[in-house]
Amino acid sequence: MYDEKVVLKNLTENEMKEFLVSIGEKKFRGGQIFSWVYRGIKDFDEMNNIPKSLRAKLSESSIIGNIDVELRLESKVDNTKKYLFLLNDGSIIETVAMIYDSRVTVCVSNQVGCRMGCRFCASTIDGLYRNLEPWEILDQVLKVQEDLGMRVSNVVMMGSGEPLDNYENSVQFLKLVNEENGLNIGYRHITLSTCGVVDKIYDLADLQLPINLAISFHSPFDEERKKIMPVANKFSIRDILKSCRYFIEKTGRRITFEYSLIKGVNDSENEASEIVKLLRGMLCHVNLIPINPVDERDFEKPSKEYINKFKDYLDKNNIPVTIRNSMGADISGACGQLRRKFKNTDGTV
Incomplete structure (x- = not known):
């Protein structure tokens, strides 16, 4: 290129x-x-x-390596800003900046599109176009920092794409963003989210980088998880949990299990009970995410009552849990939503 x-x-x-x-x-x-x-x-x-x-x-x-801001949107309901970046080959990617008082968290993309096929996610609808290079991931952070005039303190690899499907480039990005004379963002302020690519979780653990690892979980039952996340056809929940325990052993870091609550699909007490059985005694935390509706999907968000009931069940069974507030809903905050409105089928503008 x-x-x-x-x-x-x-x-x-x-x-x-x-x-x-x-x-x-x-x-x-x-x-x-x-x-x-x-x-x-x-x-x-x-x-x-x-x-x-x-x-x-x-x-x-x-x-040098530079990407360009194609579009910038600001939420009217919270301190969220969403960027569309234009890459050198004409592809576009999304990045989200979330401002909490003086702390800035940037959610970066690591692929143009995604091939994981998770049914609740807009990023994967048209499949994977290509991997991002380390500098293209890094420059999202640099450009947001420049635009805001504020230092970025935290990075989450939760944008479009599966970081462990772009493993070598994602690892290089982690090293770059941690460089003392560069952005100097501590590993403990970086979170990598994966749908559960087990072999790469082991590889990542062996590097012993003290980052935060988040697992897109979404169902405690293998057969149900396969319906939501095709990656579950390759990696079972048992295999994922085994790799998570290995990661904890190698890094001493707590695992976060991301759980998108989908009305009538994975929000019953049956699921909550199984989560308790699977996670009891593990150094972990459950992040409940009321799902963001996607135009091309028919999933719905559960009622507030159901969401709180699910949380309370985990709470009383000593599973650390929080409900993630949805940010940037008025600016297509969910992964891949905004990009789909502006792109061609090959991922270009």
Whole structure:
């Protein structure tokens, strides 16, 4: 896509220094250039402490890597902002910024589309177009930070796409966003959400990065889960829970189980009772999410009474649980909703 040029935003600071050495330059120049990249520059000529000859060499061998804001919407009901970003190949992706007092959380996408097929999610309706590169995930955070004029403190990988289906690029992004002289966002302030790609959960655990892992659960019964989430045909609930316990053992981090409540599908006491049996004694937390209706699906949100009843059952059985407030509902806040209104079938504008 980039004629074999190195994308500077794909590189950690050490990798940047190694790249400069590889093109015949001093290692310290890598630190200078790394710093410029994180100041949001768009052109090599903005690097005013870098010799003109080196800037010319960089323009021949590399690109900085920038995505563009195509659309920005602001919620009238809460401090949520939603962005459509235009990528270099014409694809578009969504990013959401949620502002809580002085804390900014950015929800990033990691794929154009998704092939997981979860029935409640708009991102997956047209399938997967392509994976995002690490810099394309990173630049969502940088561009939001620049637009808001506020430091991003937290990142959630809960936008369009399955992070563990784009494993290598997602891991590189985690390293990039944690770089001390870059965004310097601590691993404990980063959450990766997966529908349960078990083999990659083990791989991630072995890296021992102290991030937060969230599992899209949505049913405690394998056969019912298969109807909602096709990935359940490959990975059973038992396998997922085993991999989660391994992750806890390796990282010491609590697992969050994301549970979208769907009226008449997974919101009965039968499901709540089974969740208690499965999760009792595990270092975990259940996040109940009243489902966001999607035009192309016929799922409905349960009543407030049913939602509270489900929560109370888990509470009284000592399963830590909260109800996630839906944010950005007036600006198509759910994953993939806004993008579908603006894109062609190949994911482009």
